[in-house]
Amino acid sequence: MIALGLLPVLGAGLGMGVLHAFDPDHMVTMSSLGARPDARGATTRFALSWALGHGGILVLAALALLLFQLPMPGALPAGAERLVGIILIAAGGSLALALWRGAAEERRPSALRSKTPFLIGMVHGTAGSAAALALLPVGLLSPVQGLVYVLVFSGGVLLGMIGFGQGFDRISALIARRGRAIEQALRGCLATLAIGMGSYWLWSA
Template sequence: MEDNILNVVALGMMFGVIHAFDVDHIMAMATFSDQQSKRKHILTYAFKWGLGHGGILLCLGLLLAFIGYKLPSWFTYYAEMLVGVLLIYLGAKLLLLLHKKDIFSFKQPPNKQLKPNTHDHAPLFIGMLHGVAGSAPLLALLPNMLETQFLLHISIFSLGCLFGMFCFGLVFGSYQVHIKHVGANLANRLTQLLGLSSIGLGTFWVLM
């Protein structure tokens, strides 16, 4: 019994960390966080994403385990479609912000910067959307597990996702700090590439 619990914990953590680095997760958070130049803001965004992703999965797991309620397949399908639309929106918004920043730099002194919104909860909702969109394979494990093992697996999986995204935030935050010091032109070109990549991935996600 103890070996089974340990296996559930180990597998849940491993799969959770790996799942956090899914391309749609990384692209969404990178695109959303790109305009931030401080590591702590990016880490906050990553943490909120992890809370949203893990929180919605745990809620869905509790509903399935104790009430037997499962989201209809059409709902998860459209949630996945919405992920693609979100990627297109975030990419387009990033390019628009970059364009506005270029115009702004001609009209204002270069040391004047817009303050980040410290109460932005968008990453929380982005994480929740990703959690709903990818919930089907995880919730399908219930028939093969005891209820306690199932809920433990989801909890550890969610912690693994949070840890994985937090690690990504740490790396991406360090990259942002470094790029901003290298030069504004390089940072702008990489931002353009990120925005276009997000739009491309989102378009592929919707059409596939």
């Protein structure tokens, strides 16, 4: 049974998880994937896959720390931060290329692209802020409590990201009703934002 004194810690972990889902790099990356013409309405599904990858890698890292006293290698978060920049550029470039080619609206994402959010979530899960928010409190708790904390934090990330995905899909549907020109212009702006943010991310990493 979880001690009552731990409940505020878990509540804080849940709240930080929800807020973490709305980090700018997360939102821009997932928006770029969901804005592709061949991924209409798929952002919620992508968000779920992303959150599972993000939470899964954190749970593995927590188990390694709690059971074997193996901390995450110091170079891994830094490398993941650089990879986040590359992912942002790739997501924005992929969206720009799809718009330039005029990909058919009715096409569905390929099997490979459908797995991409899960892998991106794993990268984001090993980047600096996620590791700090989820794993630093673990060292102050018992193994069971630490694992519960990481699970609750990851549950918060899942809730936040699914909420973001549903909101993005609904807004996209509303914009689509306004006309194709407006929709394409906004998609182009999003692609530019992703490429610009990714370039800055790499430069500042």
